[in-house]
Amino acid sequence: MNAVLLRQLVGKDLYMTRFLLVGAVISGLGSLALCTRGPVGFTFGSITFMTTLIALGVMSAMYGVFEERKDRSYLFILSLPLSGQDYVKAKMLGSLLTFAIPWAILTIAAVAMLSLSPGVPHGLAPMSLLVCFYTLLNTCVLIAVTLLIRSEGVVAGCIVLTNLLVSFFLFTIARIPGIAGSQTSMRADWNESVLIVLIVVLVLIGCAIALPLRVYSRKRDLV
């Protein structure tokens, strides 16, 4: 696929989701601001922050592939000079950027807020970074599922499952000794455990991205 076509397709996805992008950044930054306003603000702020990231992930995956299939504009996209694998590449990149641009801003802001803001437990910074990367993994899995499976039921099931797994992930990392200890402390502890969890999440993200590309490299019906 030539660079012009890829740029047009990714540009299209970003253009179509521009309000989502801006909305997510505003909502996320607002949540973080709330977090600095005492313990009650912190609780509510962190809940709306997580909700923002999760909702953004679901919407990026849904808009990129699912909506396009549902409103039948994917036939228009497929009529362009691209192969099945090109389509997957463009969709992957488009949906991922829709998520990753606000996500990167919010992740940096969250870690910075937790590390620098007085009055919040700085020890939560490593954990928040891991949770943010976990939402990136969730989104990659959802994008892969929407590309590979056409059934609405399966996609809906996957959304529910990945959201449930957020709590499971939190619960699991909170029990890892290297991470658990620093939660309430005022000093962030960036240790090996944090790095290992981060690497595991990154490897899984790589798998979620590679799988659809690999499946579509073989002959496959596109409609």
Place this chain on the structure above:
Amino acid sequence: MSASIIELRDVRKRFKFFNLESISLELEPGQIMGLVGPNGAGKSTTIRILMGLLHADSGYVRVLGHAMPEAQALAKRDIGFVTDEMHLVKNATLDWHMQFVAAIYPTWDANYAAELLSRFNLKPAQQVKGLSHGEHVKALLLLTLARRPRLLVLDEPTSGLDPVARHEVLSELMDVLKDEQRAVLFSSHNTIDVERISDRITFIDRGRIIDSSDKEIFLERWRRLHLQLADQFILPNLPNIVDSAGTGRLITVTTNDYTPDLHEIFRRAGGTVHEVQRMSLEEIFVANVMRSRKERAQ
């Protein structure tokens, strides 16, 4: 490399409830081919296979010299594909679409696009979701025609259009053929459109091509003969008699290979040809489908 624009040979594809069986067709430069069949006959499946969107279980598919679906990225540069199931991006304007397509295809002709805008009476600033069905089809055609693709593949382009919009669309299709290197394949169940503008016609029913030929040959060879019979008349068993119907001493015979000799053959058998009628493409289509179904039932 062959000179054919489209070449399908013995293409098969199995689905759970439908099979495409041994589809072969060929389209030459400068021609318009009408693919005619009832709903569910396999028109769209055939078109999607030749567009590379579906892969055939077996058979040979070449479009503009490219093997499909493998080389579809290359082939689709020169193909314009529109189906009535295709939608533009609903939250974007027509103008956005025009810029989107223009950036992708170096062959985009901005002057022709502007001309089509005014001819189709479309507003570039309008959002796609506000377009009527007819306007939406015309917008799709505009985006496709203004690229001047060598091959136009249109799946039911005129379905659901009002007579004026249909006329506009058919005019533009004919205009494509000013350039003798270009070709059009369009499917329809509207035989009036097909009859008027097609050079070649392929009839498809229940996953099979039942007949394919130059349109003039169809219109020339298919006739209905009204016969008046003598008392002891036995209808000669001729291979080119597709159907016979009637009661008493008047019967109507449909033939797919009319020659004046038939008069003599019937006379010797004891009948007189009272009248010979030409058939419209629709009548030929229906008779052809019925014949094919009867043959398959046997």
Place this chain on the structure above:
Amino acid sequence: MNSSSWLTISQTDPRPMYLQIKEQIRHRVAIGDWRPGQEIPSIRALAIATHVSVITVKRAYLELEREGVIVTRQGKGSFVMEGADLSTTLQEQELDQHLQAAVRVGRSLRLSDHELEHRLRAASEAHGTPAATESVEAEKE
């Protein structure tokens, strides 16, 4: 010449499209609208202008060529055939066609030749000019 007004094809006309094209061209030549030696639209141009397939127009042109109405020179285009009094013969051919059609209808109505002649004369008288009436009488004698 406005290309869209060369000919019109009617969908209610029971004659096939190629015949309609043939007869309209013949008519244009007969009345001298298209003169001997004049270039006429190419097959493709006429097809595009009338929204009729190329193959249909090609068939009409081939038959007109065979009948000596037009001539197609490879790479140059199609022209009305050069020849004396073409318009008269064409009009005569047209008349013959109409008469043949009348005879066919007459046969199906089981009219005798005598009755047909009678009706033709009646029609001619109804149309009116004495000259025409005379010439029919003269032919009869």
